[in-house]
Amino acid sequence: MTWANRCAVAVVGVGFSAVERRTTTPLGRFADDAAAAAIADAGLTPDAVDGLATYPTPPFEGAAARSGEDMVDVEHFLQAPWARGVRWYSQAGEGMVTTSVRDAVHALAAGACTTALVWRAMYVPPGTYGTHAGTAPGDAAFAAPYCCAGAIPWHALAYRRYLERSGGRREAMAALVVEQRRNANRNPHAVFADRALTEQDYAAARMVADPLCLFDCDVPVTAAIALVLTTADRARDLPRPPVYVAAAAQQTTRREHRLHYTMDDHVDAGEPLVRALCEQAGLGVRDVGSAQLYDGFAPSVLYWLEAAGFCGRGEALDFVQDGRVAVDGELPVNTGGGSLSQGRMHGMGHLAEAVVQLRGDAGERQVADRGAALVLVGSPMLRGGGVLLTADSL
Amino acid sequence: MSDGPVADGAWARPVPVPDDVTAPFWAAAREGRLVVQRCGDCGTFQHPPRARCTSCGGDPMFTAVSGDATLVSWTTAHDPVVPGRPRGLPPVVIAVVELVEQPGLWLVSDVDERAELRIGDDMRVAFDATAGDQVLPRFHPAGDSAEGPS
Numbered sequence: 132m133t134w135a136n137r138c139a140v141a142v143v144g145v146g147f148s149a150v151e152r153r154t155t156t157p158l159g160r161f162a163d164d165a166a167a168a169a170i171a172d173a174g175l176t177p178d179a180v181d182g183l184a185t186y187p188t189p190p191f192e193g194a195a196a197r198s199g200e201d202m203v204d205v206e207h208f209l210q211a212p213w214a215r216g217v218r219w220y221s222q223a224g225e226g227m228v229t230t231s232v233r234d235a236v237h238a239l240a241a242g243a244c245t246t247a248l249v250w251r252a253m254y255v256p257p258g259t260y261g262t263h264a265g266t267a268p269g270d271a272a273f274a275a276p277y278c279c280a281g282a283i284p285w286h287a288l289a290y291r292r293y294l295e296r297s298g299g300r301r302e303a304m305a306a307l308v309v310e311q312r313r314n315a316n317r318n319p320h321a322v323f324a325d326r327a328l329t330e331q332d333y334a335a336a337r338m339v340a341d342p343l344c345l346f347d348c349d350v351p352v353t354a355a356i357a358l359v360l361t362t363a364d365r366a367r368d369l370p371r372p373p374v375y376v377a378a379a380a381q382q383t384t385r386r387e388h389r390l391h392y393t394m395d396d397h398v399d400a401g402e403p404l405v406r407a408l409c410e411q412a413g414l415g416v417r418d419v420g421s422a423q424l425y426d427g428f429a430p431s432v433l434y435w436l437e438a439a440g441f442c443g444r445g446e447a448l449d450f451v452q453d454g455r456v457a458v459d460g461e462l463p464v465n466t467g468g469g470s471l472s473q474g475r476m477h478g479m480g481h482l483a484e485a486v487v488q489l490r491g492d493a494g495e496r497q498v499a500d501r502g503a504a505l506v507l508v509g510s511p512m513l514r515g516g517g518v519l520l521t522a523d524s525l
Numbered sequence: 526m527s528d529g530p531v532a533d534g535a536w537a538r539p540v541p542v543p544d545d546v547t548a549p550f551w552a553a554a555r556e557g558r559l560v561v562q563r564c565g566d567c568g569t570f571q572h573p574p575r576a577r578c579t580s581c582g583g584d585p586m587f588t589a590v591s592g593d594a595t596l597v598s599w600t601t602a603h604d605p606v607v608p609g610r611p612r613g614l615p616p617v618v619i620a621v622v623e624l625v626e627q628p629g630l631w632l633v634s635d636v637d638e639r640a641e642l643r644i645g646d647d648m649r650v651a652f653d654a655t656a657g658d659q660v661l662p663r664f665h666p667a668g669d670s671a672e673g674p675s
């Protein structure tokens with residue numbers, strides 16, 4: 132059954148801050164810039180915003196999580212002089228920014244607000260990670276004492292098993308990673324807009340946790356991206372072509388209780404999520420013209436491709452060869468460069484890129500099929516989420 | 526008992542903090558015993574420990590297991606981001622092992638460097654590492670001469 136809120140809400144503004152690696156400028160300034168740009172892009176003034184939604188969690192352990200400094204939460208914008216008219220907000224703890232989009236759709240469709248600002252701000256802390264002596268509480272007690280901490284070993288362990296089982300070679304991942312860098316080289320908002328990457332560079336990269344090499348890991352950035360959402364009837368009076376939210380869903384299925392999840396587990400958990408999105412929109416994955424697939428680590432793209440059914444189990448590494456996922460390929464993927472090359476925005480870069488593509492504003496990296504764009508964010512077993520966006524109201 | 530090969534004096538492993546649910550696991554490890562929660566109602570093993578059985582909601586009890594396992598996956602991590610671990614130390618092999626008692630009953634361990642590992646390799650527990658005053662169960666390829674409990 133299609134979603135009651137299918138295409139009831141549209142994205143009408145997109146705004147990007149500058150993108151930096153490390154900086155002493157407080158993160159709140161980046162968020163202010165992105166918000167101002169998104170609101171201006173929507174042809175609105177800031178006082179029109181009466182709804183706020185974000186997923187603010189800092190992407191590293193040991194963050195001070197100070198509003199406007201290393202994290203931009205709802206409180207940051209509630210303190211803004213223009214925000215006196217805000218009457219609805221939502222701060223997600225799981226599911227990343229697709230959850231915030233879904234929450235905003237519900238609020239707008241229900242009349243809780245009329246114009247929602249949805250943003251994500253990301254911060255790179257000074258110094259090196261993990262220099263403080265530590266204890267390991269909770270489930271970390273069963274992993275951190277063995278040097279298994281943070282996301283890297285978890286993804287490396289899953290990817291190793293995937294390669295061993297599928298007979299894939301890690302060298303083949305160069306096709307995807309280099310293609311995404313080509314896309315970033317055509318995206319002015321990418322941190323690697325001016326840095327090329329060749330197959331040779333990939334082959335020579337240092338190993339981080341085999342089979343993951345440096346270029347399989349996303350690039351931390353300090354930046355913010357914001358979207359403005361409003362109801363479809365209001366959207367039609369605004370200057371930019373509306374991009375409709377045709378579906379928005381979260382991974383909610385039961386997960387087996389385990390210390391570790393394999394790529395297959397992610398595919399198992401991702402399938403019902405993608406199925407829900409397609410049912411909500413009344414579309415099939417064959418109708419998707421481009422896909423923005425979360426790539427905190429390059430192998431994440433593989434499990435999303437398989438979960439969506441773009442290829443069979445264990446086939447994704449073959450699927451990304453021969454330009455199939457290039458901008459002019461059969462299924463353009465991560466056309467803005469993704470987290471690997473645009474920068475680690477925890478899915479907000481993927482969302483914004485989908486909007487830019489459906490508007491036809493992507494310049495040299497514009498895809499031909501501007502009908503529907505699929506955005507899948509996070510890891511399915513870790514409560515990832517997704518949205519399906521369309522250029523026309525369904 | 527030593528700090529084990531990944532804690533070569535240059536750093537100390539993060540120390541597990543037992544809580545109400547996990548304390549029996551760590552108490553047993555101090556005695557060189559591997560115990561895992563098993564549901565008194567449906568018999569399902571589970572790890573890490575939880576307040577209730579994640580399969581049926583029943584009452585889990587800690588039960589001794591054999592300490593035999595097979596290798597699920599492994600990675601050689603270079604400068605892993607672990608609290609207290611400075612950069613520049615030798616890489617560490619991190620593994621996930623499956624206890625023979627039940628599919629999906631998985632534990633994490635670091636493994637001594639070894640020429641070749643394969644999925645499905647037989648592994649065996651030993652209690653040859655510490656973190657602070659806590660003893661850690663670690664897994665070794667079953668062919669290796671590990672100083673585990675006999």
Ligand SMILES: [Zn+2]
Pocket residue numbers: 564565566567568569578579580581582583584
């Ligand atoms: Zn049970």
